[in-house]
Amino acid sequence: MPFKSQAQRRKFAELLVTGKISNETYEEWNRSTGGAKLPERVKPKAKAKSKTRTKRRPKSRRKAK
DSSP states (O other): OOOOSHHHHHHHHHHHHHTSSOHHHHHHHHHHHTTOOOOSOOOOOOOOOOSOOOOOOOOOOOOOO
């Protein structure tokens, strides 16, 4: 699976140095990414808004006595 951002690549490099992932894992991700220019960070996708709307009830008007 390729890296999605430079920040993710740095995080994996840090995990490699601390020994939490193997060199093979890091190299596999690095190879699959290739020479692609990665963004610094990836923003989460915006949630799609619901197309259905709830019906509003008309306000009941009371007559003053």
